[in-house]
Amino acid sequence: MFSDTANKIFKEVIDTYHVINSVDQPFINAYDKETSLLEHLLYRKCWIDTVQWHYEDIIRDPNIDPVAALTLKRKIDASNQDRTDMVEYIDSYFLSKYKDVNVKENATINTESPAWGVDRLSILALKVYHMNEEASREDASPQHQEACRAKLNVLLEQRVDLSTAIDQLLEDIAKGDKYMKVYKQMKMYNDDELNPVLRAQNK
Template sequence: MKFSELANKIFLEVIVKYHHINTVDQPFENKYDKDDHLLEHLLYRKCWIDTVQWHYEDIIRDPNIDPIAALALKRQIDASNQDRTDMVEYIDSYFLEKYKNVTVDENATINTESPAWGVDRLSILALKVYHMNEEATRANATETHRTTCKKKLDILLEQRVDLSTAIDQLLNDIEEGSKYMKVYKQMKMYNDDELNPVLRGEK
């Protein structure tokens, strides 16, 4: 099975699982054991974070949301973004370990993004596909709405094929040594007590 096939399969499992209860505060349980299925474990966790955050973003756009609740939710979104970035780094660490003994070609090139950031986009795309399909088939929507959403869904599905192909090709190139990985750890400043002047108490 190609990597993208595995990733897309797991992402759908996560999204369907989430919607059984369909609430952001439901408990999380990873169906893949970390010791025996590390990659699957990481992909499952990554998409769960993205799925919960997708619904956070829906809730906070409610024009009637209580301002105090909105502020609390903004903090949850900030924490979720940090978790999302952390998971990208964990997935990249997996690939770095997997390909650490590859002999890199003299003329090897670097990609514009690491494999895990491609995975991040693939996970978000899985959510777009799922929810656009809901809209394209929603019984109480107008025929015009469903038709418009079906056209958007077709584009999203094509995009997923292209992105999946690109990720698989990148991993193949890294494995063969024609491309190499170079990962820059996150350097976010707004969550850091020392780098954000507001957090360190400066006016």
Template sequence: MFTALCIEIFDQSIRDYHVADDIHQAIRNPYENTTVEHLLYAKNWIDTVQWHLEDVIRDPAIDPVKALEMKRWIDRSNQERTDMVEYIDSYFLEKYKDVIPVASAAINTESPAWAIDRLSILGLKIYHMREEATRPDATEAHREACARKLDVLLEQQRDLSTAIEALLEDISKGRKYMKVYKQMKMYNDPSLNPVLYGQKSGQ
């Protein structure tokens, strides 16, 4: 199943990141850059770094200048994440390009890659909740509460995987069709963000 491959690669990426556990480390993608495996690993690596950036920026003692740098890093990361989702969807468009939708075919509420994006984030939640559920310096009550949450996250992972597999099956049989809409994020574009183009016109 494709989702089993996703989960395996996401888990590998998360483990690889936590060897050094450093937001500044370079990615070492072990897969050929022409493969979907390469895209999945890169996608989760972006998510994993951003997960830890979000932790750092919430430090109440963080220097404001550093916090602003982090916020801009997160903005760039969000754009990279969106781009990577679109690359993964392009893989599916190519894979299913010869499928002719049936007359009753419907479009799904989200594309396969955006559902896979959620699967990637779930992998991070599971990894870190498992850490909390086994944390030696935490109270027993904390570990038990986190173990219950971990069970819910694992159930979500199974359910989401089932739904993604069903969507891919529907697309492959022509029962559903997909489109890729560019996300067109506006805050990073100097011509679309009024704060940025307002500064330019006021010069």
């Protein structure tokens, strides 16, 4: 199943990141783009999400230097763009894979594309990892650990459900029962022509 591969790679990424546990560490993709394209894309996608997760932790420091916070905000903006780009790359992979499928006349479109489901699955892997950390934290109170274990169980159940839904969607697309489209996100705030503040500065 596709979700088994995705969840395995996401765990691999998150475990690898936490060996050094720094947003400034170099990125090395464990999968070759030419021979393992889908795995390559999934690994890159989860790495972006993992670094951004920790960016979000850092920027919430109430004592952060304002200049450092602005620099970090720029990194988060760039990361969000990278994240969106990777979703579109993964969807393009699926579009290519299923391009020759005979779509049935009564086929329907899903509320989200496969890759946006993958995006949620990647974030869910991070939630599972960090909630497990909290549930196991020795300096936390028993009440905190118990509450986090309960939340972890919900996250694990959610991962099973989301994995099943993604696999079902891909199966339906492969059989022609559903079809997919890729809509470019057309984010406006990074565009010099569409963001009025940036446009004014370029006049």
